[in-house]
Amino acid sequence: MSLTVSNITKTFTKFAALSDVTFEAEPGEFLALLGPSGSGKTTLLRLLAGLDVPDSGAIAFDGDNFLALNARDRRIGMVFQSYALFRHMTVAENIAFGLTVRPAKDRPSKADIKAKVESLLKLIQLEDYGKRFPAQLSGGQRQRVALARALAISPRILLLDEPFGALDALVRKDLRRWLRRIHDETGVTTVFVTHDQEEALDLADRVVVLKEGRIEQIGKPLELYRDPATAFVFEFLGANNQASGTLRGGSVDFGGFSVPAIVKGGSEGAVTARFRPFDTQVSRSGPGFPVKVLSVLPAGANLRLELQGDGGEVYETQHAHDADTSELKAGDTVNLLPTKVYVFA
């Protein structure tokens, strides 16, 4: 194991930021800490960096007790949400900083530092920007400089706090691919914090889902998506609908029709069933909840419907553009049939 976090608890004056958090990261793994704001994900990252101290628990890296080392000596590369670049230094000086502050006996020669800076500038595709100041760069470029600065010290782990938080959607997607490529090239164990499920699922080898300071589930993106352990994970990972029914023998009976269920907890009887927008069918005459079409919107290869049930509840569904749905328009009345539902404790 490269990074081992065991039973970490951290309490701030008013609330428990983290309780009993345990997980591990393999060498070279790309791990996401995913959770809504207030879930403790940034606190956890700061504990890994040594910028905060946990109340109890242990953090080890390659057998070293990390808690016995302060932030200076852990040799972690941290990329802050605000990038935290030194604005009076040029891009090249920023990147070289971690090398130039080393004591004389460990410091690489001037020529070595220059070579290292140049190779990093090449890696972040900003070869001609070494003499610029951070204020003269765009958000995405600053982000890349912050990453290069962190990589310059050959970190044992790379920690990224909301790496794409401050960027617009287009740049974000681009940088995401690029970051993944950098990770695959450098092979450094990376932990990043995000509140964006799409980003976590898209980028990470494994995702740690946090809720109110506790780990809800750890798994590969596809595992999380196919096999969510709790209602929170199910809801946090994407759009979803709810409906009340009765669980009986592995199926949920919605009164008149029943649907096969993936049961993650709860007992036979009245339950709340959850289903994804694309695990549904709409028809004019088949079984299902009678619903009225509120809107029909194109969503890429799919058609996105907003539907309203008799009791006022709103469902969101997605369907292929096929003969059944192409005729639909707002105001139509159809039947909505979930094809797969989840039941959680």
Added chain:
Amino acid sequence: MTASAPAQPTNGVPENFTPPHPSLHTNRVLPGFKVSLGFTIAYVSLIVLIPLAALAARPWEHGWAGFWSVLTDGRVLASLRLSFVTAAAAATLNLFVGMIIAWVLTRYKFPGVKILDAFVDLPFALPTAVAGIALCTLYATNGWVGSLFAPFGIKIAYTPIGIFIALVFVGLPFVVRSVQPVLADFDAEVEEAALTLGASPFQTAVRVILPGLAPALLTGFSLAMARAVGEYGSVIFIAGNMPYVSEITPQLIIIKLQEYDYAGAASVGLIMLLWSLVILAVINAAQLWLFKRGRA
């Protein structure tokens, strides 16, 4: 001739419309640009520029020769040297001490920090003559502090050292108040970044925080220096006003006025003004350079 498409009015503005004075028709938040600009220029002229122009017009009563004789007078030169050197020295000390005080006031929470913070403003608030008398009492050879140094043959009051102390006193708030807000706003993540990159606290202070404070420090220094050069009230009591030794330039101007030598007083004033402008220009140039480097 080819048929052109009919003119498309955009936002109701006719196609051929051009604003009568393009430069004055930019979208500004505050209305009345012309009025406010006019007022600003008139006011600055009236309050600042015209009196300075009058000062520049005054010294020529005895011609260029009269001005030159004042300019090369040993007593005048000695007073100028004293005024500017002690002012610069006092501003330099204030630069370091003021930075430390600003650091303590923003970075540490301890009982009494608010009171300490309020004390920093005292040199602003106190009438300078009051400060002068207080300092004089304290630093005279029979005063609390002066008597401690007297046995070693060190005289503070009535020497340039006394002037220096008075100027340090009046200049202190300028540096503290310039640096304080910048330090309070300093991004904590920038310091943490330096830490994670392996910088020692000393390296972080010298290589990361200090350069970030440089523009504010320079502002504080120039304000403290400007105040010190012109300071009169608190200095005359403690200076002793010995020609060639402890006579500051403002004091010399007063003496010339009392002798009805208005041209001479204006000459000295003009020289002082020119020197101040040169120093201000240098500091502004440095400021601009710093500004261009670091800031967005």
